[in-house]
Amino acid sequence: MEIFNTIRSQQTPPGGQGAEKTTALQQTAKAEHKQENKIEEVRQKEDTEKLKKELQEVVNKLNKEMNSLKTSIRFGFNDQVKELYVTVIDTSNNEEIRKIPSDEAMRLAAKMRELVGMIFDKKG
Numbered sequence: 001m002e003i004f005n006t007i008r009s010q011q012t013p014p015g016g017q018g019a020e021k022t023t024a025l026q027q028t029a030k031a032e033h034k035q036e037n038k039i040e041e042v043r044q045k046e047d048t049e050k051l052k053k054e055l056q057e058v059v060n061k062l063n064k065e066m067n068s069l070k071t072s073i074r075f076g077f078n079d080q081v082k083e084l085y086v087t088v089i090d091t092s093n094n095e096e097i098r099k100i101p102s103d104e105a106m107r108l109a110a111k112m113r114e115l116v117g118m119i120f121d122k123k124g
Contacts, residue, residue: 052079059084072097080110 055077062075074087085106088097101109 078106081106081113083109
């Protein structure tokens with residue numbers, strides 16, 4: 001019984017110093033978690049930027065190769081729908097003959113992505 005009383009007397013009462021330490025630890029853990037989330041967001045943004053840059057380099061190389069072949073095809077990338085497109089051009093007057101997928105199809109795809117995002121972003 002004496003051991004039990006000794007242990008009990010060494011414990012801090014609720015709301016005392018022990019509770020303050022616990023709260024401080026919880027706040028520190030939350031701050032660390034927020035910092036980790038920010039770091040992850042920065043990494044994802046850097047990865048996205050790197051991917052865009054690499055994709056633009058590939059598109060430029062494809063266009064350069066097609067120019068050397070004297071063809072009337074151009075490659076591009078649409079950021080809104082995150083897809084490549086091909087444009088067929090009349091080389092005599094630089095007029096666009098056809099774009100695959102069409103501008104209308106890319107606008108529709110962008111709108112659908114926006115609507116799906118709105119549906120899934122709602123809490124509830």
